[in-house]
Amino acid sequence: MANFNLYGKGINDGWDVVDAALLEEDRTLEADVAIIGTGAGGGTTAEVLARAGLKVIMVEEGRLYHDPDFTMDEHKAYSRLYQEGMTRATADASIAILQGRCVGGSTTVNWTSSFRTPEQTLHHWQNTHGVQDCDPETLAPWFANREQALNIQTWNVDPNRNNDILRDGCERMGWDWKTIPRNVRNCWNLGYCGMGCPTNAKQGTLVTSVPSALGDGATLIHSLRVDRLNHQGDRVRELRGTALGSDGVTVTGRRMRIRARHFVVAGSAIGSPGILLRSEVPDPYDRIGRRTFLHPVNATVARMPETVEPYYGAPQSIYSDEFLWRNGVTGSPGYKLEVPPLHPVMAAAVLPDHGEAMVEQARHFPQTQSIIALLRDGFNSDSEGGTVTLRDDNSPQLHYPISDSLWSAFRHAWLRMAEIQFAAGAEAVRPVHMDAPYWHSWKEAEQGIRELPLAELRARLFTAHQMGGCAMGDDPARSVVNSWGEHHHLSNLSVHDASIFPTSLGANPQLTVYALAARNSHRLAGRLQSNA
Amino acid sequence: MDSSSPDPDRRQFLRLGFQGGVAAGGALVLAGLSGCSARPTHDPMIPATTADPDRHWRFMTEEDRVVMAALLPAIVGPGMPREAEARNSALSETLVAMDEAFHAMGPPNQRQFRQLFDLLESSITRLTLARVSSYWPNVSGEQAEAFLQRWRGSMFNIFNQAYLGLIQVSNAAWYGQPAHWEQMGYPGPPAYTYDALPQMQKASA
Ligand SMILES: Cc1cc2nc3c(=O)[nH]c(=O)nc-3n(C[C@H](O)[C@H](O)[C@H](O)COP(=O)(O)OP(=O)(O)OC[C@H]3O[C@@H](n4cnc5c(N)ncnc54)[C@H](O)[C@@H]3O)c2cc1C
Numbered sequence: 018m019a020n021f022n023l024y025g026k027g028i029n030d031g032w033d034v035v036d037a038a039l040l041e042e043d044r045t046l047e048a049d050v051a052i053i054g055t056g057a058g059g060g061t062t063a064e065v066l067a068r069a070g071l072k073v074i075m076v077e078e079g080r081l082y083h084d085p086d087f088t089m090d091e092h093k094a095y096s097r098l099y100q101e102g103m104t105r106a107t108a109d110a111s112i113a114i115l116q117g118r119c120v121g122g123s124t125t126v127n128w129t130s131s132f133r134t135p136e137q138t139l140h141h142w143q144n145t146h147g148v149q150d151c152d153p154e155t156l157a158p159w160f161a162n163r164e165q166a167l168n169i170q171t172w173n174v175d176p177n178r179n180n181d182i183l184r185d186g187c188e189r190m191g192w193d194w195k196t197i198p199r200n201v202r203n204c205w206n207l208g209y210c211g212m213g214c215p216t217n218a219k220q221g222t223l224v225t226s227v228p229s230a231l232g233d234g235a236t237l238i239h240s241l242r243v244d245r246l247n248h249q250g251d252r253v254r255e256l257r258g259t260a261l262g263s264d265g266v267t268v269t270g271r272r273m274r275i276r277a278r279h280f281v282v283a284g285s286a287i288g289s290p291g292i293l294l295r296s297e298v299p300d301p302y303d304r305i306g307r308r309t310f311l312h313p314v315n316a317t318v319a320r321m322p323e324t325v326e327p328y329y330g331a332p333q334s335i336y337s338d339e340f341l342w343r344n345g346v347t348g349s350p351g352y353k354l355e356v357p358p359l360h361p362v363m364a365a366a367v368l369p370d371h372g373e374a375m376v377e378q379a380r381h382f383p384q385t386q387s388i389i390a391l392l393r394d395g396f397n398s399d400s401e402g403g404t405v406t407l408r409d410d411n412s413p414q415l416h417y418p419i420s421d422s423l424w425s426a427f428r429h430a431w432l433r434m435a436e437i438q439f440a441a442g443a444e445a446v447r448p449v450h451m452d453a454p455y456w457h458s459w460k461e462a463e464q465g466i467r468e469l470p471l472a473e474l475r476a477r478l479f480t481a482h483q484m485g486g487c488a489m490g491d492d493p494a495r496s497v498v499n500s501w502g503e504h505h506h507l508s509n510l511s512v513h514d515a516s517i518f519p520t521s522l523g524a525n526p527q528l529t530v531y532a533l534a535a536r537n538s539h540r541l542a543g544r545l546q547s548n549a
Numbered sequence: 550m551d552s553s554s555p556d557p558d559r560r561q562f563l564r565l566g567f568q569g570g571v572a573a574g575g576a577l578v579l580a581g582l583s584g585c586s587a588r589p590t591h592d593p594m595i596p597a598t599t600a601d602p603d604r605h606w607r608f609m610t611e612e613d614r615v616v617m618a619a620l621l622p623a624i625v626g627p628g629m630p631r632e633a634e635a636r637n638s639a640l641s642e643t644l645v646a647m648d649e650a651f652h653a654m655g656p657p658n659q660r661q662f663r664q665l666f667d668l669l670e671s672s673i674t675r676l677t678l679a680r681v682s683s684y685w686p687n688v689s690g691e692q693a694e695a696f697l698q699r700w701r702g703s704m705f706n707i708f709n710q711a712y713l714g715l716i717q718v719s720n721a722a723w724y725g726q727p728a729h730w731e732q733m734g735y736p737g738p739p740a741y742t743y744d745a746l747p748q749m750q751k752a753s754a
């Protein structure tokens with residue numbers, strides 16, 4: 018039986034959870050370590066440091082929502098649990114950005130796929146980006162450590178039809194496919210991971226690391242946005258935060274300051290560079306916010322003769338790496354193939370149509386299957402990624418130009434995805450593109466895709482994996498933090514999240530974030546204990 | 550790179566056109582304050598404006614609701630009930646869902662939608678950029694559809710973006726309502742979870 022109302026019970030047992038929306042006056046707190054963000058990086062860091070006996074305060078901009086709130090309701094979930102009510106996008110609106118903003122961060126809403134960092138990527142980081150001690154052998158124990166803690170295992174239940182079609186199609190084409198490892202315990206195979214897991218089966222930080230840290234005496238402050246870190250000389254003195262109301266949007270007027278010996282920023286890509294830019298931390302080589310990567314995603318949808326019900330069952334269980342390294346590590350970008358879950362709001366927001374055209378697709382929704390390609394950006398020379406800047410109101414924004422090599426990879430991916438869907442028996446296939454109709458044969462589709470305009474806002478693109486912007490590496494001219502996430506210029510500041518990746522990964526990022534955060538936090542705990 | 554993206558001159562022109570449009574809208578607001586508004590005023594026959602009159606609208610103004618009441622039937626298409634009462638209540642529930650979505654977006658995206666609504670509501674930009682010739686309360690289904698198709702098919706990114714913004718918020722608000730799930734053949738969360746999960750018992754109670 019699932020363990021329901023985890024936080025209700027914990028708070029009764031004395032967990033220190035503060036809802037900043039309810040603050041009646043400004044407050045100043047002190048701790049050994051203040052951690053900003055409670056997602057994959059921040060949550061893991063809190064677990065390790067609190068277990069080491071340090072006094073930890075976790076600060077989260079989003080609110081605390083947990084199983085009693087998770088009713089598989091898209092409207093509630095998207096407006097409460099995602100950045101900008103799920104309308105975050107790149108500055109020119111060409112790529113929709115799905116990113117979590119709640120206790121547990123993106124791990125509260127992610128789709129549970131759990132991969133180790135590809136070996137090619139780790140070698141590339143070591144050889145090209147000057148990252149130390151990141152070879153597969155050195156990191157293996159850290160991956161194993163998190164795989165055990167989060168119960169990461171290959172999914173041994175039959176895939177839902179949505180995923181099965183990817184497998185069937187690849188099988189028929191003679192292409193690689195494999196089963197995905199997932200971070201779940203007693204999963205009910207419901208398919209609502211993106212709305213917050215209603216059974217607490219998903220082993221995100223919301224139900225693992227954050228409760229563990231709270232049990233070890235840490236404090237969690239949610240609904241508090243960190244505005245800046247005040248620093249002097251080579252040290253951060255305090256963080257300053259603004260309380261947000263129970264709607265998650267309105268500023269209440271209450272503020273908090275937290276003083277600590279050490280500060281860990283884990284607001285993720287876009288968020289962490291935003292904090293560092295607002296704080297005007299030393300950045301002599303203008304690296305903060307540069308080289309932000311997205312695993313940009315394009316998609317096809319297929320109309321199948323059979324019922325697919327893409328809304329039920331574990332959202333991702335099959336993948337194909339057939340094209341991931343197709344041109345070598347630094348050749349034009351390869352991609353990973355996966356499947357997205359589809360529910361009415363998600364589908365309605367992704368399909369760029371209205372009126373008759375939309376109704377026609379709605380009518381076939383239960384027979385709809387979709388494949389996505391996640392492009393491996395940041396490895397080849399024309400893929401420099403995006404840049405985070407601050408808007409007038411100081412909120413972070415990502416400018417991400419789509420390079421020529423990415424455009425041609427998108428076209429390649431639409432072709433291969435359509436081919437897979439027809440091979441698996443699709444009646445019609447359409448790239449998610451404003452100018453694409455449904456084509457009824459592979460031949461038609463092949464011709465049509467070759468002629469599709471490669472243009473912003475015509476192709477509908479999205480990202481669920483934001484990485485980089487505070488790159489790690491040993492050369493301060495090319496990176497923001499060193500190979501252990503320690504800031505090059507401020508001695509008591511670390512970054513522990515997906516923003517430290519020097520490129521994208523070529524695999525879904527959560528396990529890489531967990532493993533690096535666990536390793537870097539053990540090192541940090543040692544440092545803090547030895548000069549206690 | 551691609552022949553369908555506008556050349557730099559046209560982009561520049563468009564940017565000027567857009568800013569000019571917003572400035573013109575601003576001038577009209579001032580004109581309105583001094584008593585000679587060119588904008589449509591409250592029309593009690595428009596269901597959107599009578600919907601839930603006591604509601605505290607967080608983002609959408611009455612004029613925004615008038616615009617969306619004209620566009621939603623074209624966006625939703627055949628899914629929109631024909632019968633007046635059912636149609637009015639479907640419209641007003643959708644506007645409420647949209648208002649909540651706009652609120653949850655937070656200030657930066659709200660500013661963009663505010664600019665878009667201003668542009669649609671000012672007579673000058675409605676005529677020149679949206680090329681909609683009637684006041685919104687009088688816009689027919691065909692006019693609304695033609696406008697949506699123009700912006701969808703435009704070679705200018707900015708209109709594509711505005712089109713996508715309007716239809717995404719509308720489609721999400723429409724299809725997210727349990728009453729409209731059946732239009733997508735979606736049965737909702739698995740039936741057994743309503744008994745098996747404590748939070749679902751509460752949600753359905
Ligand atoms: C829909 C979706 C599906 C995904 N599916 C998968 C998957 O199947 N497998 C996988 O490996 N990955 C998946 N991911 C991505 C994965 O979850 C993320 O890569 C990972 O969680 C990143 O970890 P992080 O610590 O960098 O950031 P996050 O987990 O996003 O946490 C960052 C937190 O910092 C908070 N924050 C930011 N700024 C501030 C501030 N100024 N003050 C206070 N708090 C702040 C944010 O609110 C957020 O809660 C998915 C993501 C999404 C959105």
Ligand code: SF4
Pocket residue numbers: 129201203204205206207208209210211213214215216217218219330331332
């Ligand atoms: S499939 Fe359902 S039960 Fe399993 S992790 Fe996802 S939401 Fe939870």
